[in-house]
Amino acid sequence: MSSHSHDPHILCPHCDLLVTLPTLKYGQKANCPRCKSTLTMRWQEPRRRPVGYALSALFMLILANMFSFVNMNVKGLTSEITLIQIPKVLVADNYASMASLFMVVVQLIPAFCMLAIIMLCLPVRLPGRWNIRIAWILFHLKAWCMVEIFLAGVLVSFVKLIAYGEVGIGTSFIPYVLFCLLQVRAFQCTDRLWLWQQVSPAPAIHQPLKVGQSGLSQGLRSCECCMAILPVKQQVCSRCGSKGHARKKHSLQWTMALLVTSVMLYIPANLLPIMITQALGTKFTSTIMAGVVLLWGEGSYPIAMVIFIASIMVPSLKMLAIAWLCWDAKSSKKVDRERLHVVYEMVEFVGRWSMIDVFVIAVLSALVRMGQLMSIYPDIGALLFALVVILTMFAANTFDPRLIWDRSGTFENKEKFDDGQ
Ligand SMILES: [Zn+2]
Numbered sequence: 001m002s003s004h005s006h007d008p009h010i011l012c013p014h015c016d017l018l019v020t021l022p023t024l025k026y027g028q029k030a031n032c033p034r035c036k037s038t039l040t041m042r043w044q045e046p047r048r049r050p051v052g053y054a055l056s057a058l059f060m061l062i063l064a065n066m067f068s069f070v071n072m073n074v075k076g077l078t079s080e081i082t083l084i085q086i087p088k089v090l091v092a093d094n095y096a097s098m099a100s101l102f103m104v105v106v107q108l109i110p111a112f113c114m115l116a117i118i119m120l121c122l123p124v125r126l127p128g129r130w131n132i133r134i135a136w137i138l139f140h141l142k143a144w145c146m147v148e149i150f151l152a153g154v155l156v157s158f159v160k161l162i163a164y165g166e167v168g169i170g171t172s173f174i175p176y177v178l179f180c181l182l183q184v185r186a187f188q189c190t191d192r193l194w195l196w197q198q199v200s201p202a203p204a205i206h207q208p209l210k211v212g213q214s215g216l217s218q219g220l221r222s223c224e225c226c227m228a229i230l231p232v233k234q235q236v237c238s239r240c241g242s243k244g245h246a247r248k249k250h251s252l253q254w255t256m257a258l259l260v261t262s263v264m265l266y267i268p269a270n271l272l273p274i275m276i277t278q279a280l281g282t283k284f285t286s287t288i289m290a291g292v293v294l295l296w297g298e299g300s301y302p303i304a305m306v307i308f309i310a311s312i313m314v315p316s317l318k319m320l321a322i323a324w325l326c327w328d329a330k331s332s333k334k335v336d337r338e339r340l341h342v343v344y345e346m347v348e349f350v351g352r353w354s355m356i357d358v359f360v361i362a363v364l365s366a367l368v369r370m371g372q373l374m375s376i377y378p379d380i381g382a383l384l385f386a387l388v389v390i391l392t393m394f395a396a397n398t399f400d401p402r403l404i405w406d407r408s409g410t411f412e413n414k415e416k417f418d419d420g421q
């Protein structure tokens with residue numbers, strides 16, 4: 001029978017269509033002919049490239065933690081912070097939860113992911129099933145790398161502070177920007193399909209495959225973690241050990257439960273203050289909306305727009321979109337699936353960016369500590385808001401996008417392939 005050294009078939013993780021992967025040229029990517037999501041991309045030097053980027057990223061991260069990150073000067077008083085001081089200040093203010101969140105998504109997870117990419121791409125075999133475990137963790141943690149969002153938060157804080165004093169960047173700032181770019185690039189050129197094939201070959205399938213039909217109609221499912229094609233009856237993947245079903249179990253119930261919880265938290269997150277500003281003896285609190293109004297009033301229109309879109313529009317639209325997806329997956333009406341899929345992709349992509357305001361508060365409260373002159377502290381609203389973002393991210397994660405396509409039957413145009421650049 002066939003040796004399956006390279007499995008040319010794949011079940012689209014977004015719409016469950018069985019597709020034959022064409023032989024790709026370097027730099028070419030294969031898109032799903034039905035839902036248009038990218039299935040895989042072929043890179044030149046799939047080993048050396050990610051390792052190079054990941055190694056340089058780690059080196060930059062070390063540099064970024066060694067020196068001062070940003071500084072501020074108000075009327076002769078200077079305040080300077082390093083990256084590591086940001087969580088320390090938050091812990092001192094009894095916001096240990098926000099400090100840990102910050103440490104985890106801005107430093108620990110990205111650093112771990114870079115290490116994981118290096119270990120997996122180098123042709124070394126770790127003892128036991130360590131390679132598989134590391135790959136499993138890598139692909140589960142990827143969405144929680146928020147380096148670029150933090151960096152955007154730092155820039156927004158700069159604009160907010162310009163009105164009060166001089167802000168400047170420290171020696172560590174440029175290395176952190178480079179770390180951000182390099183880690184994005186390292187993720188980009190790590191091909192999931194190729195990497196899993198290196199870690200362990202895909203399990204063989206002992207039944208004929210019907211290209212252009214859904215996996216479900218043939219009794220097949222795609223492993224959510226390693227993308228191997230498995231019989232529906234087999235609940236534990238023989239390659240990566242992930243447990244799974246043909247469709248995420250109780251997907252709609254979970255999504256709805258998380259959604260309702262996040263809506264309930266979203267109301268107080270908007271009404272309660274997110275930070276306390278103490279300046280020259282006066283103390284005032286501000287909510288998310290008040291922050292936007294203040295920025296707008298000061299004439300920083302683009303930043304006011306960014307914060308308004310990221311903190312108010314995106315979370316509300318995201319909740320509406322998730323509710324719409326759940327409602328549609330249940331109804332039997334015929335809808336434009338492609339448009340619905342675009343909604344899903346957008347929800348997945350933009351959701352993390354709402355975290356920007358939380359990072360702004362973290363930076364502001366760490367940097368602006370000048371006693372009576374001016375001090376900024378986080379407040380309960382910020383914590384609630386962070387929770388809302390995390391919950392909606394989980395809600396989007398528990399939603400199974402394949403439910404959108406399940407009622408559409410076979411796909412006619414099975415031979416056509418989209419070749420992107
Ligand atoms: Zn698809």
Ligand SMILES: [Zn+2]
Binds near residue numbers: 241
């Ligand atoms: Zn698997």
